[in-house]
Amino acid sequence: MRRDEQGVNPISEVGFFLHAALHVVKRAFVAATESFNNFFSVDPEFRVRYYLERGTEYTRRGRYDAAATMLEKVLEEWPGDEDTLFHLGFCYLKMNRTQEGIELLERADALGRGGTRVRSILGMAFLQTKEYAKAVIVLEKALEEDAHNFHLNYRMALALDNLEKYERAVEFFTKAAAIRPDEPKVYRSLGFTLEQLGRHEESVAQFKKAANLEEGR
Numbered sequence: 001m002r003r004d005e006q007g008v009n010p011i012s013e014v015g016f017f018l019h020a021a022l023h024v025v026k027r028a029f030v031a032a033t034e035s036f037n038n039f040f041s042v043d044p045e046f047r048v049r050y051y052l053e054r055g056t057e058y059t060r061r062g063r064y065d066a067a068a069t070m071l072e073k074v075l076e077e078w079p080g081d082e083d084t085l086f087h088l089g090f091c092y093l094k095m096n097r098t099q100e101g102i103e104l105l106e107r108a109d110a111l112g113r114g115g116t117r118v119r120s121i122l123g124m125a126f127l128q129t130k131e132y133a134k135a136v137i138v139l140e141k142a143l144e145e146d147a148h149n150f151h152l153n154y155r156m157a158l159a160l161d162n163l164e165k166y167e168r169a170v171e172f173f174t175k176a177a178a179i180r181p182d183e184p185k186v187y188r189s190l191g192f193t194l195e196q197l198g199r200h201e202e203s204v205a206q207f208k209k210a211a212n213l214e215e216g217r
Helices: 010-042 044-060 064-077 082-094 098-111 115-128 132-145 150-162 166-179 184-196 200-216
Strands: none
Touching: 044 064, 044 082, 064 082, 082 098, 082 115, 098 115, 115 132, 115 150, 132 150, 150 166, 150 184, 166 184, 184 200
């Protein structure tokens, strides 16, 4: 019998197909790995934008540690990006890294594009650190852009109250109450300020409003 007429060795045939299959898998794996690496190395801007989007999303969901990890990577590449400065600064405040948060928010404010949202949070941060005069300066600028913002008026009133500028504090507490007439904390704060001015009866009336609203809830 001629050699080419002999039967094919089944073991050799299996070995061939196994080798061929492994070769295909290896090529596919290498191709996939190269594509992945090329995807993230060729377009670094895409990678940074991905980190920014994820960091912003985590911030909104209250996952501040995870958000900060993402946003810190962005800040390394884009040190002047207002969105990154704002969201990372906000995360730092929530993580009790207050001074770091303030520094980032001040950088965002200095860029001049952050507007009300940056100044509102920066004003809140200054209230936390008891830097009331700084809070007033920042919040005044924000109120020029959004005079009917509840948080801005309320925070301004708190800052002025702590600076013992009670008459002006009453003015801003009253504005805040007009914007949100069902917010108990405004009337309670207004009551304390009126008490400092010796306006006892008006103060009691504000405390009663706060109590009635809380009972209604």
